[in-house]
Amino acid sequence: MFDLSALDLARIQFAFTMSFHILFPAITIGLASYLAVLELCWLRTGRQVFVDLYHYWLKIFAVTFGMGVVSGIVMAYQIGTNWSYLSEFAGSIMGPLLAYEVLTAFFLEAGFLGVMLFGWTRVGPGLHFAATCAVAVGTLISATWILGANSWMQTPQGYVIEGGRMVPSDWLAIVFNPSFPYRLVHMVLAAYLCTALVVGASGAWQLLKRRDNPAVRKMLSMAMWMILIVAPIQAVVGDFHGLNTLKHQPAKLAAMEGHWQNQPGEAVPLLLFGVPDMEQERTRYAVGIPHLGSLILTHSWSGQIPGLKEFPRDQRPNSLIVFWSFRIMVGLGMLMILLGAWSLWLRRRGRIWSARHFLRFALWMGPAGLVAILAGWTTTEVGRQPWVVYGVLRTADAVSPHGAGPLALTLALFVVAYFFVFGTGTAYVLRMIRKGPQRFELQRPTEGGPGEDRTPMRPMSAADVGNDDDDGPDGPRRPHDDDTAKGS
Template sequence: MSLGLTALELARIQFAFTVSFHIIFPATSIGLACFLAVLEWKWLRTQDPIYKDLFKYWIKIFAVAFGMGVVSGVVMSYQFGTNWSEFSRIAGSITGPLLTYEVLSAFFLEAGFLGIMLFGWGRVSPKAHFFATLMVAIGTCISMFWILSSNSWMQTPQGFAIENGIIVPTDWWAIVFNPSFPYRFAHMATAAFLVSSLLVVGTAGWHLLKGRRDTLVKKSFSMGLWMVLITSCLQVVIGDHHGLNTLKHQPAKLAAIEGHWETNRDHAMPLLLFAIPDMQNERNAVEFGIPHLGSLILTHSMDGQVTGLKDFAAEDRPNVPIVFWSFRVMVSLGMLMVLLSLIALWLRKQGSLYESSWFHKFAIIMGPTGYVTLLAGWVTTEVGRQPWVVYGVMRTRDGLSHSVTADQVGLSLLIFVLVYTVVFGSGIYYMLKLIKTGPAFLDSLAPEETAGLGHFKTPLRPLSAVDEMIDDETSTTDQNKEKHHD
């Protein structure tokens, strides 16, 4: 089962596999929870039923994403005991409490109000329901706060001492608000909003391309594009500051990101657009860049100095090709997001935002790029940290469980791949079918489907909030093609 790989390599692959599946669902639920809060606030403020109908549609996708996020998150925690018990023993006095705070302050808040949010229409007052929605949205952000604090501490550890080989906390304020945390938290929060807004835009773009021109689709498309404009431009600014922070606290990672081997002591550093890093010969086999721009971006000076990879011992360098290219995937797609939103502004001015089929195709293509960008960013972050599990303090190999074997990890990895493919593949298929169905006007539904004006059907289980027959190709939204046109 080991396929010639060591237990360490397989354990890293297993954690990368499970966390990659996991991160897409919390990112979706974080962004959608805030989107739902905005929709309900707009409905309370204007009493326009369009916002209520959109809320009822997107809460179904939120419920599926939230459920899969919880399940996939539980699986990851077990690996700290099975594959990474030494990491838990040595650093658990810091990472353990941070994850506990996430459960106590965020998960309980979400769980306490989630039922009201999903099933409270007509059963509590509108303001009470909005409060529940707001609490769930805040809870998702608090959860992100603690998770990012824990991960950021592993990137830029502060506020600790080592006693008898064990990392012990000495300053919790310094631990929680470690040097990279503010930038990483802002970067991840903005990424989550980008993921969800692109999902909204892609969904609306699909239905516009199929001929729908009702206000539900137009409103979704418009709101999503405004959010993409704000968050994509904001991400450029946050990314710049995050890069400066990485240059200061994780210079080896930054050098790998830039494919920068020699410290530029007497000349400006170029910005490499393309390169083939050769780790064995400590150079780039092929490279193409823009002179001086690397120094300008990274140091805000035309001739700023950036430490090269050769100034670090070979065993302290990350995998340069992976970090170099994952970063460029992230940045390239981010620039396309900015382009998408700027084109949308121009089309708004021209009055053809909802009639430009070529732009709708572009929006559909961009819909899933938020997830690709998110994963590329995390690959850059986590592979760039190697060979450290706690940067500069504890190597990844030292966190591996002593008793675990390659065959054991390989077998569990195979089981994870099979189970995840079935379970989460089905969940993703379910979400895609809901997206294909699209939002519907309340008065276009049959009476038994509405259960009375403003009500959901009474559920027995949380995922009963998703009440679509997803394998029924006859969508209720098809009825909307002939009515509710502007």
């Protein structure tokens, strides 16, 4: 397949499935916490608007959660089939870490998910809120174990090699490895930002379609507050993460900056644009700001970082990919900060609901969080190369002894299946988002029976995705509860 080796195809296949998988957990992590906040707000205020938003986003959460589980199972099998030597060499560490995720997070989520989805009229408000919180905590625990395993592969410690295999010697050192705290906080904040952008884009879409009601205003308002607060914090966390990368993975940081060598006493510029050339060992068409790279990376005016030429050629990550994936992530992060600041400026002037240029910007920024996560993971994983366990096991030595033919066939099958299954699922989610929040009746049903609320339903049947028309039969849609626009 295009003269690609078995190693190349195995890497592409895992990158493809990983790219699909990471998007769904990112949304569910953020949505689960958002649902917990919405239900808490309802319990404290009794306002109908929070109930309407809860059940609107609950349907979307159910579908994305299911797609996340399905895509994650495929990846677990891939590690065993395509990366068997990784399993053999580091399985005594990787296996327990992934098993702990199932035993703690997945069982917690599965145990309370049914109550969260179908228990609104079957259990008391307190118990239902506890179930929502349990699912939200479960998503965070899941992220903790997965990030712990991946971070250990980036900065391994707490092991010894016996009989050609890695054996754990200190589990606390394994889990709390040097990059783990930074990567965990960075990823969780990214999930919250991703969700806030999707929620904000949904509210902007409804307002642009003249569907102005308290629920739409409330979700746009909550999303913009989240972006305003979290986006700058994420930038600070990213700075600390970069310093940690400089200490433990200097080759990755050099590739991110397109920095090849130091001159005596010369500061490192911050390159805004350039085309790193791995063969010529230089960054062509470089456009940079003098001293700013030193100031950001070393917190000094003329500090230096290792250049790529200080590392053997066979231990350098592909700077062209990492250079631009990093800048995509950072560029989108700056746009998120701009979006939050713009929303605050308009909010103080009472125009956040009617400024159409702002609403269009919020709408276009909807997928920005997802793109930034993909760019960030590309930076992380490509920047680790040529190692799968950094400094210990090369990626080329971890791949299974398959031929290129079977891997090309399975990659093609994955592409077709994933775009069909998850493309359909994504289209379904977008259709639910376009529909907008509807009024949810709070009273408990008096009768059961087919089609009634007391009858268990399939998860996918929970979503009513009927007419998507902008207006109802009597003209533009009106606010559907007693909450006022001022209260939003």
